[in-house]
Amino acid sequence: MNDYVLQVSQLQKSFGAVKATNNLSLEIERGQVHALIGPNGAGKTTLIKQLCGELIPDSGTILFNNKNITAFPMPKRALLGMGRSFQVTSVFQQLTVKENIALAVQAHHGHSFHFWKPASKEETLEQATMQAMQRCGLLARADTIASSLSHGEMRQLDVGMALAGKPELLLLDEPMAGMGSGGSLKMTELIQELKGNTSVLLIEHDMQAVFSLADRITVLVYGEAIATGTAEEIQNNPQVQRAYLGDEQDNA
Amino acid sequence: MPFDASRFRTRTGVLLITGLLFLLLLPPVSSVMNESYLVSFFSRILIYALAAVSLDLIIGYGGMVSLGHAAFFGIGAYGVGFLTFHFQESTLFIFGFEGTDNALISWPFAIVFSAALAAIIGALSLRTSGIYFIMITLAFSQMFYYLFVSLEAYGGDDGLSLWSRNRLGPLDISNDTVFYYVCLVSLLVFLFISWRLVHSRFGRVVRGTRENELRMQTLGYATYRYKLVCFTIAGAGAGLAGALLANQNEFVSPGLMHWTHSGEILVMVLLGGMGTLFGPVLGAMAFLLMEEVLAAWTEHWMVFLGPFLIIVVLFAKKGLYGLLTGERHE
Numbered sequence: 001m002n003d004y005v006l007q008v009s010q011l012q013k014s015f016g017a018v019k020a021t022n023n024l025s026l027e028i029e030r031g032q033v034h035a036l037i038g039p040n041g042a043g044k045t046t047l048i049k050q051l052c053g054e055l056i057p058d059s060g061t062i063l064f065n066n067k068n069i070t071a072f073p074m075p076k077r078a079l080l081g082m083g084r085s086f087q088v089t090s091v092f093q094q095l096t097v098k099e100n101i102a103l104a105v106q107a108h109h110g111h112s113f114h115f116w117k118p119a120s121k122e123e124t125l126e127q128a129t130m131q132a133m134q135r136c137g138l139l140a141r142a143d144t145i146a147s148s149l150s151h152g153e154m155r156q157l158d159v160g161m162a163l164a165g166k167p168e169l170l171l172l173d174e175p176m177a178g179m180g181s182g183g184s185l186k187m188t189e190l191i192q193e194l195k196g197n198t199s200v201l202l203i204e205h206d207m208q209a210v211f212s213l214a215d216r217i218t219v220l221v222y223g224e225a226i227a228t229g230t231a232e233e234i235q236n237n238p239q240v241q242r243a244y245l246g247d248e249q250d251n252a
Numbered sequence: 253m254p255f256d257a258s259r260f261r262t263r264t265g266v267l268l269i270t271g272l273l274f275l276l277l278l279p280p281v282s283s284v285m286n287e288s289y290l291v292s293f294f295s296r297i298l299i300y301a302l303a304a305v306s307l308d309l310i311i312g313y314g315g316m317v318s319l320g321h322a323a324f325f326g327i328g329a330y331g332v333g334f335l336t337f338h339f340q341e342s343t344l345f346i347f348g349f350e351g352t353d354n355a356l357i358s359w360p361f362a363i364v365f366s367a368a369l370a371a372i373i374g375a376l377s378l379r380t381s382g383i384y385f386i387m388i389t390l391a392f393s394q395m396f397y398y399l400f401v402s403l404e405a406y407g408g409d410d411g412l413s414l415w416s417r418n419r420l421g422p423l424d425i426s427n428d429t430v431f432y433y434v435c436l437v438s439l440l441v442f443l444f445i446s447w448r449l450v451h452s453r454f455g456r457v458v459r460g461t462r463e464n465e466l467r468m469q470t471l472g473y474a475t476y477r478y479k480l481v482c483f484t485i486a487g488a489g490a491g492l493a494g495a496l497l498a499n500q501n502e503f504v505s506p507g508l509m510h511w512t513h514s515g516e517i518l519v520m521v522l523l524g525g526m527g528t529l530f531g532p533v534l535g536a537m538a539f540l541l542m543e544e545v546l547a548a549w550t551e552h553w554m555v556f557l558g559p560f561l562i563i564v565v566l567f568a569k570k571g572l573y574g575l576l577t578g579e580r581h582e
Contacts, residue, residue, distance in 0.1 A: 090467045094463055103468070112456070114454055120451070161471065
């Protein structure tokens, strides 16, 4: 029997006449990297939004660790162990790198109705924050205001915040978007290290990264999963070649 | 731009210590100068500063732009007004309670009264955000304005006159100088509490929510609760300011709750610098000084305030506080 961290079945979401998610079913095995690819507008980000609770599906169910979380609000899902990074970098621009990471850490250390003690003097938070900064390679930038980071560093911070809560499932929406090759490589290494411990749902346009990282790949076209399989199976699938890879070659 | 932490601390420290010395020495100096009027004028400034600091907690730190803050100010004033009125008339207040002129009862009552109302208004208003939040807080404060205008038993439109200031333990606050120091201590205590608050875990969450609420939720924060608690604390601060103002003026009226009054407190925060805590104290001082000086000269004194506000907001990101300290970030 397979051990699934996430099971999505028959998910539907429409915006007016547009079916953004169409009868979509998907399973992610614990500890694996599962990539989600597809042309622009295939509904990849819409799916992530439904998984983390920003959007509520019209129908279908989402099981996280065998628990039905379809109607759970975002914060509850996050505390159950779902981390998310954003396609468009979403960090706290006016706060320092350290404060950004600390907020991510603090969310998983009990409630935050502590009104008196300075947050920077809470030892357990401080240690966990330092570790998390080290992990995403931003320790040297701890006191930099987030808005003055480079684009690549902001992407690192975005993913670092998602990781700081030690999630069981990490939803990564194009973590390498707009990064140079050096940055992509670093990010690939980071995701590689997660394998086995953290399950990852990865949306990425960088095919080289996808094929080297993903244990399984699902191809999404018009909100529908047209194929799921290993990298090899997907590359050799004629339907996929026509719908997705073929298109890309035509454009090139 | 390199961030020079030492310079930033020195300038801020000098400003804060100078300000504190100025406020501490104001009563003896003004009595030497035979300008005792200054003491009660500055009591008023301290009271408005307290209200502005409390508004800064929700606007500057929480990112919740409220145009209804004067409602809590007014409710605090009426909290004292009700109790003092029933004490004077020797009649019963609600639930068989008697009135009182004891500040140790009526001021906490005013604070709790305002905080409770802030919790209710906040619980409803915080379901919206942005322009809707501004409008709904404005609507609530207007609702309370008209409610108090219609309370004939408490003077309605004309307001309530208090015969004297409250009793505060051994302190004789009918003496303007004593009352001034009571206001100063209240402001300093509230500033200290707010300072601890914004640097605590709670404060960090509130600032994060101002920056990016969606991200906060995906990190696992039920942001609504934190915003509501912040809104309630600010309401309590405004309630204390109201209680003090009722004593200062020995008079309360529904005009305190009018939305234009909320606007004035908002202008103080903007002038002084949002998200700086100490800035709104400067803002209240600048606003009331301008009003005092210019209004003696022309009743259209706002003609000067308007351009001044625009210049400060356009050219000084953190208001007067930012200009004086050179601070750019919190």
